[in-house]
Amino acid sequence: MNELQSVVIRFSGDSGDGMQLTGTQFSNTSALMGNDIATFPDFPAEIRAPQGTIAGVSGFQIHIGASEINTPGDEADVLVAMNPAALKANLDMLKKGGTIIANIDAFTENNFKKCGYEGNPLGAQELKGYKVIEAKITSQTLEALKDFDMDAKAKARCKNFYALGMTYYMFGRELEPTMRWVKDKFAKKPILIDANIVALKAGRNYADTIEEAIVPYKIPPAKIAPGTYRQINGNTGVAWGFIQAAESAGLNLYLGSYPITPATDILHELAKQKNFNVTTFQAEDEIAGICSAIGAAFGGALAITTSSGPGIALKGEAMGLAMMYELPLVVVNVQRGGPSTGLPTKTEQSDLFQAFYGRNGESPLIIVAASKPNDCFLMAYEAARLALEMMTPVILLSDGYIANGTEPWRLPDLKKDYPKIKTKLFDKAPKEGEKFQAYQRDDLLVRRWAIPGTPGLEHRIGGLEKELGTGNVSYDPSNHEEMCHIRAKKVENATEIIPLQEVEGKQTGDLLVVSWGGTYGATHMAVKKMQEEGKSVTLMHLKYLNPMPKNVEKILKGFKKVLICELNLGQMKDILNAKFNLGASGYNKVQGLPFKISELYEAFEKELKKK
């Protein structure tokens, strides 16, 4: 059998065709077989757009490899198209010369019309150069299940497993993990266990019989660090990271939230985990969600709120209040395409300015960003740690790409890697003669966290300007100025408790590539490729955005050129240029899609050659 270093497969079909499930099965099986993987679910904003239309196409891309994989792949090697709309919507994501597996049962005149094809695209000029495998996926599934006591509709629903079976044959996947999953999933409906397994095997066997069309490949296991692994997506990682932070801090976890794509799965996940002392509150709106979290923070919980850009806009006033109160709070923004409602299910990094500047008055917040699905657990913990140790709201930026994308995660050593978090809790009555001031500060300018229920610490907090120390309302002009400085300085002081910035490559050279947040997979791979070719390129990927680690300026100034890559029109570029007077250029993209490694590679080449 031929060996492949890596392969990218894209499953696509109607929203109801089960493509997300098919993709997940393929990636789970590959992970269990030792490949490195990355996945990218790409689904429409509409829940069930009319069948057969472009708007209803749901896709799932998987990249598996025998070596390091960090992105779901620039282009697909294989496209599974369950209908003509899926073909039309995804053709430009398929590599020139790639393979198309088309479910020709769905390639009907009626379906051509629905997605705007004049006639059958299979065999048309447009597909010249691609390898097309025409398979009767629906009718063959029905045929395989003809003896089953099920209606035709239920039988047809198993067609995704037929398609999965074909791809399993093509890439030498074991059937066992999926069969295990089916047995578990349909334990209460045994007929569905058998039906899906029969469809899966029928698909595999069919692929085996058309051997001149399909040459099976093998993708050997990747060499990865030893340990116990699981698959994780970013939203689950965030949810679990907060559970860990609450445990490390000895607090209960409180989430006040309102459903919004693509952040809702964090609410779903935490709502399940009540036995970790987790309280989830689905509020009547975004504002009530954050306000309840601030109330819970005053009450002594590790309080968080989760949302996406439009929801964060609504939370702005309350974020300013939490900053003014100096209470710990984490605000998660799983960014999506904006502005306004924008592209709800697509990814973008265009809420960076909103995170930095989206509130009235002088109201800086600590901002951190997760870099990959398997980094979300750590960064949620970090966001919570900083909020609790600095007594201020922290924004955690994620995005639709890492929130839904999955990759293997080597399970951490929780005791060693996630130590106790020392909170500022002041929950005992003051000693005789001890004076309590709500806004008394320590060396880092952090106040203590006195919570209701503690005798002798009764005090009032509010959004009106406070007098230094006492926290009483004050309209004094110089006090206000001093307080603005103190609150800003306090946020700046977080540099004392965040790690120094690391780089990939040399500390000086021709080109420094800067990226932040969810683009790490692509920038890392593109920089690595350049370095392998001996080019003087270094990557600085930022995760602590405000304040930035102390050594960032020194790194930035060690290179002839700086190129800042981000999925917006240049927000981090503007921030870094303003802060460090750099004159750096940007490489930007706002298509609702992640970076491709190839486009970054080209951009770096161009930047190096630029006079």
Next chain:
Amino acid sequence: MTEMPTYKKKDFVSDQEVKWCPGCGDYAILSSVQLAMTKIGKEKKDIVFVSGIGCSSRFPYYMDTYGMHTIHGRAPGFATGLKLANPNLEVWLVTGDGDGLSIGGNHLIHILRRNVNVNIILFNNEIYGLTKGQYSPTSEPGLITKSSPYGSIDRSFSIASLAIGAGSTFFAKTIDTDPKHMMEVFQAASEHNGTSMIEVYQNCLIFNDKIHDAYTNRMKRDDTTLRLKHGEPMIFGKEKNKGIHWGGDKPEVVTIGENKISESDLMVHDEKDIFKAHMYSAFHHPEFPVPLGVLRKVERPVYEEGVIHQINQVTEKKGKGDISKLLKSGETWEVK
């Protein structure tokens, strides 16, 4: 068990200077609340006053308890989160007709619907005071203000109808000119397990003076208000000779001794009767006396108790969460 400290009113007076306009109705409410706090059997350390924005919302600064002055209209969210974090707290929410019904209308109906054990005092002066006099959601149509120089076109809310419609389990009305009545109502609210909503007719002497005069003025109020007491006939009037009688298809005001009406012909107040609750909320001056006291009080499951119950139930069933097990849930694999 530690003994409950005994408090005097001054124990609840904070060191902050009260900055409402001299003669404002808010002073009387503050004083009654401070007095009520000495009688509710709660320790100071466990009492929290939460407010939004507006004149009334300065209230927490003047109470020597825990307090949160929050943002405009959103106090119910803060109060809900606080109760969920620590259900043992005695949480009071102070709001006004602008804060609670206009910008915060959404949050108010939802806290009532959920029945969080919070006591809400809504100061209704039918005007925006802190922004210097604009019509509010409770202003009568036609009110001339700076933002309605030719008279307001807006129709006004009946707070009672709104609250009862939203599922309020405790709704009471009182007036800023009757400290004793206010205190009784506040105590009753504290005793109720669930959201207690109290509307206080409060006078803004700068921007809407005497707007409630017909039913709060000591000289007139006995004839224009009806003091509701559960299980007792609905009698009112200086001479205690007027009452509410069911006229066959609607309620009517009658005089005892006239038309063969005696006390036993009058309707009896029932705070558990939803139909009567809706009826009282349609009692408007001058056709009817303004009902004061507890209009509605029923027991219903309390939100935070339900949330905690569910957490305990799940914990009992699944066992206390273990993060290392959680991380290994689903499929894992070993790389050697």
